[in-house]
Amino acid sequence: MSETNGATGTGVGAPAAQDTGLYVPHGSTGTGPCTVDIGPERAGWTYSRLKVLELGPGEVHSVVAGECEWIVLPLSGGCTVHTEGRTIELLGRQSVFAGVSDFAYVPRDAHAQIASGAGGRFALAGAKCERRLPARYGPAPEVPVEQRGSGMCTRQVRNFAAVGVFDCDTLIAVEVVTPGGNWSSYPPHKHDETRPGEESELEEIYYFELEGPNGFGYQRVFPSRPGGSDVLAEVHGGDAVLVPNGWHGPSIAAPGHDMYYLNVMAGPGAERAWQICFHPDHLANTPGYR
Template sequence: MTTHTDTRPADGFHLPAGSAASGPYALDVDPERAGWGYSSLRVLPLAAGSEHEFAAGDSEWIVLPLSGGCTVTVEDADGGTHTFELHGREDVFSGVTDFAYAPRDARVRIAGAAGGRFALTGARCERRLPARYGPASGVPVELRGSGACSRQVNNFAAADVFEADRLIAVEVLTPGGNWSSYPPHKHDECRPGEESELEEVYYFEIAPAAGNPDAPGLGYQRVTPSGHGKGTDVLAEVRSGDVVLIPDGWHGPSIAAPGHDMYYLNVMAGPGEERSWLICDHPDHAWIRGSWADQAVDPRLPLYTAPSAAPSAPRPAQTQEEDDR
């Protein structure tokens, strides 16, 4: 079940894998496609030895390896060139990854000697911040909830962790059989100190059954209307590569099928002057938080932790003249 107003995408809020592909991207969602103002997400597959270049335009971007590593070169608007070696990871279920931040008005080149897949999380913004490297060792890994609501959050670009102008992005891993993104919550109104107005993209990958890589997994995502003219209503069966767009509404649960761990990448941005993630729980379900103190966190978590130190330092920033030598 998916309903939407006339201002939303004609193909709805659930975009199955491949349905939003464009050019080199296996997934390409921008504000125009989503029908909103700020948030973007692209997924770039790169063959071994190939590269891809794009203009940041009016958005800031984070290059986040989903599988494999790459070299990210950022040419900023002031003429400087910065190169970062991303070690990456085998896949999203195997470890925390490092990442690279590129400011608006830059040109970004991604080169993959061994190939891989890379998420490009973006947000329209005003400020131009420095290009930077984010080490895997600096990513806080949080265990949220307990019992059947236990999940792991990799806060690589949470609002209080990594500086950006508008972009907020985190990864969530949910063991098979658990309910994540629960209790249902929303962030579609600006209420200073209580709630932020943020658009959100959910990008999913589902692990195959243990010992049976040919058994693909699935999960479910629910979004319900929050009222006051905000009518997003989604009940979607999600599989690897699927996306759910959440312009408004109570969202959750994200349900992982038994035997299939669920990963989702959250990308958020909005119009507020303060970059913050303030949520409001659904009043019918907020009570569940009070039950967590009497339950243990799922012993399957964490699926992994951040390394204690980066395996090696990224390449230092280089000037264009140094690159030309």
């Protein structure tokens, strides 16, 4: 890891010029039953996508995958995914704070229907891809869960679609739960250039939910290059933050309110890889961050 690569400053405090386009408030991109709908037109990039679908009891939603692969991940409630001649039953969960969920993979160029008898909310994490993989079920017991960090940097990471865990062409997706008062996504890190063996270029979406009424948190993104991404956002349930480039972190949960975020990533690399570069000015002062 190069200690000087891309570093333009040591601070993680308030940005000099906040890029409000990176902060996506709840409902600001909604279309139809989707409260979040982030694609290339909204984000100004090529690969990563995210929709959050809300279905009432008995409602059905149709999905045209197009040039993207998709994972249907229950946030609350369960559903049935019909695709490629298969019926995939997802038990789901009561909420994102209740534990891991099962999920379904929908390949590119497929059509799918998502139906929910009792209703619920469902994340559709997507990425532009080339390979057409088979539709599959992801069982909840097979999701690796790790406790990362120590002290006030402790958080839980659910690697349901991480590299080496679940096969996708370009899509990488994980969930993180940060206890109230803790920091995660720390030390700040980046993945905005291709350096074989050290860093992979990935577009990233953070989608947030907060536990309890009036919960909130903060997300920081700051430049790794002149004119790069710069935002300090107060985030609430249903908000998202886009990371097209730059150092990102910390993600801070307010005391008394556990914070959940879903990370959706994809990029142009020939190999699906999640290689990150930590900010050298903060790495040494963050023991046990792994």
